[in-house]
Amino acid sequence: MKKSEVPQDNGRVFEKGSRELYYAVDENGEYTTELSTGWDAKTVAQDLTLQELQERIDKASADVRAGVASPIVYFMELRRMDWQILSDYTGLWKWRIKRHVKPSVFVKLSARVLNKYAEAFDIRVEELRNYRGD
Structure with missing residues (x-):
């Protein structure tokens, strides 16, 4: 996924201000890291x-x-x-x-x-x- 597409869905796991590290592709096509505040799909999976x-x-x-x-x-x-x-x-x-x-x-x-x-x-x-x- 592109760096700009890293989800920022404010998941419950990250309510205290913590964030999760994801790998993404930057504008030059290089792999880099981006912080995320949560992802709704991940929250649903964790709830289940x-x-x-x-x-x-x-x-x-x-x-x-x-x-x-x-x-x-x-x-x-x-x-x-x-x-x-x-x-x-x-x-x-x-x-x-x-x-x-x-x-x-x-x-x-x-x-x-x-x-x-x-x-x-x-x-x-x-x-x-x-x-x-x-």
């Missing part, structure tokens, strides 16, 4: 992404409340983690984490394993253990 993430968090909370999943699922969604990322943070195998999602298994977890999860989620062990989907 955030809505999807919130729906996943709400579903995880409902699953914990219904007793079909342990709090691990909720905090995993809340922290925007997937099985591999949580595995990397905790040092536990993915198949073990998936097993710990079962409420009957979760209640039997040792303090050491709960501590690994709490550290990964940046919460206290009590918060993890006592979350009921509220």
